[in-house]
Amino acid sequence: MIVVYHKNNKVVHIECQGNNISFENTSISKILFQLAEKHQEKWIIWCHVNEKENLNFDRFDIIFYHQKIMTSYNVLQNTFLPEAIGYVEETPFIKINKEVKYPTWQMSSIAGGIHASVLFALKDEVFPDNNFDYFLNSFAKLAMPKGLFCYSDPELLKKNSQTEQKIKKNDYTLFRFVKQHYKSSWVFLLFLDLFLYEKKVLVLPMLFSLFFSKRELKNDSLVKIQAQSVKKVIHTKTIDVLIPTIGRKQFLYDTLKDLSKQTLIPENVIIVEQNPEIASVSELNYIQNEYWPFKIKHIFTHQPGACNARNLALAEVKSEWIFMADDDIRLDADFLERSFSFIEKQGAEQVTFGCYAPDYAEKSKIKEILQWSGFGSGCSIVKSVNVKSIIYNTGFEFGYGEDSDFGMQLRNSGFDILFSPVPEIIHLKAPMGGFRTKPVLAWHKDIIQPKPSPTIMLYKMLNLSKEQVNGYKTVLFFKYYKFQGIKNPINYYKNFRKQWGKSVFWANQLNKK
Structure with missing residues (x-):
């Protein structure tokens, strides 16, 4: 050293x-x-x-x-x-x-x-x-x-x-850094945001940055360095599988069959089946009628919602590791074994794996092992002890953002999330089950519809800095313009402000919930 x-x-x-x-x-x-x-x-x-x-x-x-x-x-x-x-x-x-x-x-x-x-x-x-x-x-x-x-x-x-x-804050350094590490358009958006939200007119720092060229690395610069962790993260090598499901009987069956053929068999598969119809009963008869090489913990509930379902499943975990899965995925027989090899080599405790539709373009897939900015609730393996005090925020129920928020809870507890391109998961993206119904949310009847979705706003309010939220607001303002009907810029601006305000209001309501 x-x-x-x-x-x-x-x-x-x-x-x-x-x-x-x-x-x-x-x-x-x-x-x-x-x-x-x-x-x-x-x-x-x-x-x-x-x-x-x-x-x-x-x-x-x-x-x-x-x-x-x-x-x-x-x-x-x-x-x-x-x-x-x-x-x-x-x-x-x-x-x-x-x-x-x-x-x-x-x-x-x-x-x-x-x-x-x-x-x-x-x-x-x-x-x-x-x-x-x-x-x-x-x-x-x-x-x-x-x-x-x-x-x-x-x-x-x-x-x-x-x-x-x-x-000491240096505006010249800030603009230079943005010019050298992001697309050039971000220099002008930064200038605009500083004017809009901080009343600063930084013409000289912006112009100064334009004299610098962008920095980039070759894709294979670090490939030759083989990382072999000396940190021991696997002790018992036991794993439970969590699967929330609703109306996908055959797809779930195929997923269970793939799990039953694994070269490393899970200890438990925890299935949370949801059906909001009060008089309904389970349709998963094959759980009892067929032999499975693992224990199946089957929870049936009339309360729909992925957040609630995953929280119910997390409470039942017994093994050292958790595979958080969807009900419509397909796995190679060595998926779990290869996953543990990756975990051991990298010293990782949370991994989201590449998960793509069967027809997803190969050239668009991520090839690198890297620190992940998100989290996949249907394609991740996590260490059980790290999520003991973490639950899915039910404020995100029936919306978007619960995966990302769960990931942020992990990071703020001191646990990083890696992305691995292999072993890959096939995500069939099955159609909604017969009794899946689109919920009517509290804001659906508002004359002024919130923009963005209140659950998206909730995620940003809980996890991002005020500058990040405001930067998102500026980008959304420009991107959303071509998708809505108001073409007068002044009227659009007034309406956008109202929609943003509505989103903030409902996000606060969800947070209280």
């Missing part, structure tokens, strides 16, 4: 196993690349000299458990990039929960680390900026979508620093 101590964007000294390493008088980022070239098998740690005695070396084996991890922690009150970056990016990686290990590309120069092999692999593709914080944020932003796992982790330091310094 090599530790680089720095101050004021200059290296102060470098240590390796108690010995000092000589270095050139150049930028910190250049020195990191030089170290990586000479010591490709080592971890490279950076630390501000003020936090030297605070580095938590005892936890490093747990923090850096495979080579494709980049982690830092910012003890200061704000991030290097201003909160206004939320106008540009709507992912969960913007609003960081600093109390737990949290996935984000927003890195800090205060303390952090990366494996030399990753730096070496990207030395010709990432520019070594003189500003170390800019370099770290740029590096992570570029590499995270290519398979580098990036985190904010408070365990890097033994205790919270007493530093009360604030990072």
Whole structure:
């Protein structure tokens, strides 16, 4: 392990196993690349000299458990990039929960680390900026979508620093970063949002950014680095399968048959069957009439709704792992076995797997293993202990957003979610069952219909920053214009404001519920 101590964007000294390493008088980022070239098998740690005695070396084996991890922690009150970056990016990686290990590309120069092999692999593709914080944020932003796992982790330091310094906001840096890491159109949307919501007219920073070109990485830059986790996440290798179902008797049967043919058989399959007709009884006669190599826990309820059904199923889990499945999927016989191989190799505790319709275009599928910004309630495996205190928010019932909200609850509890393209799940997207009825929601009779859907608004209000919500509002305003009937821009603006207000109102009502 090599530790680089720095101050004021200059290296102060470098240590390796108690010995000092000589270095050139150049930028910190250049020195990191030089170290990586000479010591490709080592971890490279950076630390501000003020936090030297605070580095938590005892936890490093747990923090850096495979080579494709980049982690830092910012003890200061704000991030290097201003909160206004939320106008540009709507992912969960913007609003960081600093109390737990949290996935984000927003890195800090205060303390952090990366494996030399990753730096070496990207030395010709990432520019070594003189500003170390800019370099770290740029590096992570570029590499995270290519398979580098990036985190904010408070365990890097033994205790919270007493530093009360604030990072000075720099509008020029913000616009430059947006120009170099997003589509050029976001520069102008950022300018507009800052004017609309903060009354700022930042013409010069916007024009300044246009002189910078976009940064990109090659798709295969990190592929050659094989991640092999040293963290043990599998103990009993037992798994329960959760399946909510309504009116899909044959499709569910086929899914159960696929589960029965697995090379690693589940311990329990928990089926929550819903039928809102009061006099109805279960139609799943094959549960009792056929032999199954696993136990089936069958719950029948007249209360429809996927959130309620999944909560009922979660309460019945007994195994170490949970496969959260849909009732209309098809699986290869080695799906669970291959899934556990992936989990063991990556040290993962939550994984959403590639799940596509049979006719989905191959070229459109995600090929990389990466940190996922969402969560799939019908195609994910999670560790049971991590969801003990998490439930599906029934405010999202019959709407959209419950999957994403469940994922955010996981992240805010300190548990990351990975995406794996294989093993793949086939999602048949079966038609609605015969007694599926479209619910009449409270706002359906309103003269002014909410826009966006109140459940979408609820997700954003609960999980995103105010800048992210406002940025979404601006984008929705422009995108929605061509799909609605009011073509007078002024009248459209007035109506949109009313629709947005209605959505906020109903989202608040759902939140109270």
